[in-house]
Each structure stands twice: as structure tokens, then as C-alpha cells.
Amino acid sequence: MIYRETGQFKTTYASDQQLFPILQDRVFVIGALAFAFAVVPFIASDYMFRAILTPFLILSLAALGLNILVGYCGQVSLGTGGFMAVGAYAAYNLAVRVPQLDLLVIFVLAGLCAAAVGLVFGIPSLRIKGFYLAVATLAAQFFIDWAFARIAWFTNDTPSGSVSAPPLEILGYAIQGPQRKYLLVLAIVSLAALAARNLTRGAIGRAWMATRDMDVAAEVIGIRPLTAKLSAFAVSSFFVGVSGALWAFVYLGSWEPLAFDVNRSFQLLFMVIIGGLGSILGSFLGAAFIVILPLVLNQLPTMLGIPLSTAMISDIEFMVFGALIVFFLIVEPRGLARLWAIGKEKLRLWPFPH
């Protein structure tokens, strides 16, 4: 009854095609955004910002990018960590070598660099599919790992291999402290989510999904597999690159190539699988799940009074992740997003059973 759509008539196609055609959805999303922007900065603790909200938002952006590639276009990628690294190091080099550039410009350019690299490493997708493509993307991951570790130019010849971002400043306004960082990231990620949603419900989104579902039929109706696949790699890598730059500059401050290794790629893939392939909301749900789970697992033993070593907790984390992946693949391959949709269906009818 809460989620009743009756009475909401659309008289133009434009209104039917709007982002949130159902009133309750609109209210919810606007409410959530208002809460996130206007209320949270005042009520959340520094710990919440640093440990939960900021990393969650940045990783959601990366998961969003990966979901476009894997979920919407069906191209498996295990090289996401590498593309994040490209974004991070591109931003670093721009910030250090061309300091006049504003930070926002740097982020966009870093994203474009990652998009270019993604495009190049996406070329194999024109010939190979499935987990063969996954292996090709692993080649990208390991090669990029090596490049940023060994080629001194990328790290501005820093001997230790670890680089630091300069202090953050946008249009003369210093971004210091957890609240400002959170708001910056929130703004960027909200815009990115809107852009991603527009793309996925537009012509290119349909081209992506058609390529994923039946690429022969897609070609027959005039969709160029080259355009679809490479654009998916490029757009996905743009988002992932920006998230890499944000991760390095806003969250970590200083980093080494290890921050973006193959484990990061797996982590992002898990987010996308658990959250829901082919769903913008799913990217956020998956990221939230994976960010919060280790924290919960860390606190749980103490709360239950069972003392466990850090190594044991980390082992249990691995076990839980692995088990959940298998669980979701078997029980709900469409992830948390599908569970959310089912929940909304129930709300439509509640309190009636059917």
C-alpha cells in the first residue's frame, strides 16, 4: 500500500521515461540525497567518515564502473585494480607536474587517461569472451602493477616507491578534514551515478545489454560490437580511474602500487556480484556490504565475548566472502539489488499477501 502506483498516470513519453517515474521512488531518493548532503555531515563521527562513508562512496564509484563493463555489457574484467592505479598515478603526475590545474580538472583528466588505457586493453574483447577475456584483463593488471612499480617516471623518481598526494584544494577552497572530503566525494559520486544511469537507459546502454545478451542478433540489427564493447571499456575505465584518483588523493593520502593489486580487482568483482550485475543500485549495495562486513566481523567476536586473534578474524573474513559469493551465485545471482526489488514488490501489496 505504501508503494502503490495507482493514480500516477503519465501523459507524455518524456514523463514516463524520467529517472524516477514513480512518486515514492522520487521522494525516497531526494530524501536520501538531502539527508546525505545536509544532515550526515553534522551527525556522523570522524570515524564514520574515515572508515565507512568515504571509502564506501569511492568504492561504489569503482563498482559502478565495473558493473557497466561486466553487468551491462557482459565483458568480464579482472583488471579493475590496474585501471584504478592508472587513475591514481595519472592524477598524481598531473598534480605534481602541472600544479596550476584545478583538482577537479585533474580528476577528469585522470579518468580520461584510465579510459584510454581501458580502451587499449579492451581490444582483446573483440576476439575473446568469458573467462578467456578475464585472463587477458589479468595480463593488463599484472603489467600495470609492474609499470607503476618499476618505471621511475610514473612515481616522479621517488626512491621508496610510495607517493603522496598534494593537499587538496578546489577552486581555492581547501578540502581538509573528514567532512569536506566526504562532501566532495559524495558530490562526485552522485553526479557519476546520474551520468551512469542516463547512459544505461539510453541508446548506448541498450547496445551494451544487447551485446551481452545476444551479440549475433545485436550485430544483425546494426549494433557494432566494436563500438559497444570498446565504449563499455572506456566508460567503465573512466569511472574506475576517477575512483582510483579519489581513493589515492582523498582516502589514502599516500600510497604504493599494492593498493591497486589483483586483490582489489577481486574485491570489486565481489561487490558487483553480491550487489547485483546490471544494476546501478546494486553497485552501491555491494560496496556497502563489502566495506561494512569486515568491520562487523571485527567487532562481533568482542561483542559476543569470544576473543579471536586478528589473523583468525582475517581468515574468517575470507571464508565468509568465499561462502557468500557461492551463496549469491546459487540463490540470487542478481544479487542484493534483486532482493531490494522483491522487497519493493512486497511493499506494493502490503498489507495484503497477494
Next chain:
Amino acid sequence: MNLRELEPGSAARELGAPILAVEGVSLAFGGVKALTDVSFEVREREIRAIIGPNGAGKSSMLNVINGVYRPQAGRITFRGEAHAHMEPRRSAELGIARTFQSLALFKGMTVLENILAGRSLMMKSNLLLQALRVGPALREEVGHRKRVEEIIDFLEIPHVRKTPVGRLAYGLQKRVDLGRALAAEPKMLLLDEPMAGMNMEEKQDMSRFILDVNEEFGTTIVLIEHDMGVVMDLSDRVVVLDYGRKIADGTPDEVRASQAVIDAYLGVKH
């Protein structure tokens, strides 16, 4: 008796010059010869049926016409453009659209999205505009939506437009397949067993759709069909294939009387 002659008020169709010419096409997969030296032509605005026993090479013929398979020999000429092997994209650009025997629908998308996908060739706005969804990108989305809704009305499926196609009944899925092909506003439509798996009523509906498309829009139609009644009622001319060779070519009545065709269907050793 041909269905169209019974329809009151139907405009007399003028069959035009040949729009498609298949010349000497041979297709083999390894040792299996799917098609051997097949030639025929299709006139504009005609409804041409391709029939034959199972395994005769009918689907392979359609696949060659729109470029999914590459023949080892022969030529396809469509609207004056000759190709030793057609590229699928080129065939789409030239105005050939098709449905598939095994449906090839995009299961992850809704009916609306599937049919909109059929208009991909006509959507030109770039990525950035699509991301911002302003100006030309927005106008395109709304404009094409209008056309697609007309097709949805025509096929009588407005009640399922937002349903993911995977959840639809088979008969409705076949209509979506047809809708997706129609969305491209093609000059020629290749229909691969459009009536397969349908009951009497559904077949009548589908026949009506096919005829309407042909009469209203002047679309040339090439269809593969097993139901002889449908073939006789709908088509202007028929091509008969057997073991990859053409064994008859003419009006439905001529073909029905041909001894070679009777032998092929009755399984007389040849």
C-alpha cells in the same frame, strides 16, 4: 485461394522490380553441404516463401542473405548492391531486418527496450550528450519512443511493454521479435518460421500482422514456413529447397502441383 484476394478494400499491390537476387549461392560447413548453387529473386513488395523438408537449408539461406553466414560461392544483390558475402551491419544499413527461429531476443531487457534496440541504426547522438540526457539525446529518446509505441500498438502488446521479455509467453515473445525487426523500418523483412509453436488463433493474428506490414508499408517479405496453409494463403511466390538445392520456384499453385516437390515431401528416394 489466396487470402489477399478475399480481403475487401485491400489496395491492389503492384509488385515491383526484383529487389533481391540470390545467384549461385553455395554454403558448406566442413563436409556438410548446406546449400548448393541456389538462385532465385524476390520482387519488391512481394511475399516470398521458402519451404522444404527439415534440413533443406532454409535458415541457412536467410543467414546468407543477411550476412550471418558467408557462402563459399555465389552472390547476393540487394537494391542494386552486389556482395560476395554480405556483412550483417551492411545488410541492416541497406534495410534488411529479420526474426530468428530461436528468438534471439535480449532476455535481460524489457519489451520496450528490445524494440527500441531495433532502432539502433537511427540513433546518432554521442556519449556525452547521452550521459547528460539533454538536447538531441533527449529528443531522440522521446522521438523514437513514439515510433516504437506505434509498433507496440500495432502488435497489440501494450500491456506487457515494461515486462522483461524472458518472462513472456512464447507467442508474445515472437511478436516482440517481429516488433524489433519492424522498428528498423526495413525495406525487406526475413521471417524465420514466424508461426512456429503457435495455435490456430495466434497464427491468424500473426498472418494478419504480416499482411498489414506488407500492405501498409510496402515491405518485401521473405519467410520460411512449414504450415502449408499459411504459405498458400500469404505468399505470392514460393521457392522450394531440398537437401540444399532448389527444386521448384513459382506460384503456390504451381509448386503444389510439382512432382519434384511432392516427391521431396513424401520422402521418395531421390
Next chain:
Amino acid sequence: MEALRRPGTIAFFALLAVAAVLPMALGQTKFPQWLEVAIGGLLTGVLYSLVALGLVLIFKASGVFNFAQGAMVLFAALTLVRLAEKMPLALAILATLLVMVAMAWLIERLVLRPLVNQEGIVLFMATLGVAYFLDGFGQAVWGSDIYTLHVGMPKEPKIILEGTFEGGVLVDMEDLVAAIIAAALVAALTLFFQKTGTGRALRAVADDHQAAQSIGIPLNRIWVIVWSVAGLVALVAGIVWGSKLGVQFSLSQVALKALPVVILGGFTSIPGAIVGGLLIGLGEKLSEVYIGPFFGGGIEAWFGYVLALAFLLFRPEGLFGEKIIDRV
């Protein structure tokens, strides 16, 4: 070997031979040193092959790419080394084998059966989940220290061919013994697949699960058998690698090294796993020693993968795999 008749195969090996001897031709190194590097690389390659063997087995029989193979190697090694602390080695090996069979049964029951007939990529991601689970579980149960495994492998390197070459050639005896063990294993497995009814049934299953089921092949039992054999292979690999490196977490990362091997050799070919392993091992070592210095080293990390990528683009079925035909 009909694969050898394909033009690309001969050309590839020829190119490889040229590239391999190039450093000597260019005067950069002398034969004895080159031989040392080459032998070292070949022997490392054999170790990769051991892991790749498990991958090929499972793919051949169930069409699944088992990302958890590396985790299985680690788990087998961990179980063995901890059990060996409490019982004689032979008994520990037997016990570990039983554990691996039990694990195969569990994986079939809990992971494979519910996902039967899903696409390859879904099963691959499931094995990824299994890998993570197994990593965590193994260390939770057995501990995460580095354990030394004593199985009686020779530890002293030996200098051979002292008479022929000045100073002789240094060979790691442990690797040599490992190579012999691997060769024996390959021979046994090839016989198994070619000569036994079970082997043929396995190949049928790899082709088409549903079809195999419909002619009465007991899918579940077959899978348990295959994953148990893969477990055995993992145990052997675990013994060999664990003895060499010590049993520790990084062992499970060996799976990532085995992927390019399987692509090079062909997903369905047992001899291919060996040849692929040898090629990757050799190529890695040679490129690291002779090309590496120009790039600051570390080429080993991606050499195998880039080579695999080249194969994926031009010869996706690998050197000895079956040609993949995509019907529309």
C-alpha cells in the same frame, strides 16, 4: 600429434628457439650460463605444469575453470605438513588424500550440483569463491605460519657436466626430482583418460553436461572422481612446491601463474599443460635474466600473461587444445 601439423605450431616453436638462443648469438652470454638459466627455467616450468595439470583435468571433465586449484594446493600442503607433525609421513599422505576426496565430495554437493548448466563464467566465479573460502579455512584450521615440509627431497644443488664445460652447470636436484615425479604423474593420467571407461565418460561430460546425463552417465560421481584426482594432483604439487618454498600463503598465488600455462597448452590437453609450463618457465627465466635488466627487472610478473594474451588473440585453443567452433 595432429597439432604439430598446424602451420602455426611449427612457426611458433621455431620463433621460440630463435628467441631463446638470441642472447648467445648476440654474444651477451656463454653457453654454460645460458644452460643454467634455461634448465632453471624449465624446471620451474615443470612446477607450474603440476598445478596446471589439475586445472586441465577439471576443465576436461566438467568444463569448469577451477580457480581454486591453487588454494587446493595450499590446503593439501598445509594439511599434510600439520598431520605429519603427529604421524608418520606415509600415513599423513594417506590421510591428506582422504581429506582431499572429502573436499571434492563437498564441492560437488554444495557448489557444482546447484550450478549445473550455468555458463562457464558463473562456475568460474563460484570457484573464485571456493578459493577464498579454502584459503581462509585452511589457515583458520591449521594456522598461518610458514611450515617446512620434509619429504626427503634432495636439497643440495649439483654441478653436472664438469668435464664438458668449464666450471660445469649448476642444477637444482630438487627441481629435477620434481620433474621426474611430474612426468610419472602425466603418464599415469594420460593412460587413465585414454584407456579407461571412466576417462571416456569424463570427456563426454566435459562436452555437454546435459547430454551426458541423458545417456546415463552419473554426473555427480564423475565430478567427485575428477575433483578427487585434481585433489591428488594438488597434493603432489603441494608436496613439491611446499618442500621447495615452505608451506605458506603465497603458495595459493601459484594458481595465478598456472593460468597462462593452461592457455598456452590448451585447456583440454594434458601434454599441453606440460609443454605450456615448460614454455612459460623457460620464457620467464630467459626474459627476466636477459631482457629484464633493460626495464628494471620484475618482468617475470607479467611475461607469462602477456604471452598468454598473444595466444588468446591468435590461437585461443592453445598449442594442443581442441579447436573451438562457435555455431550460430
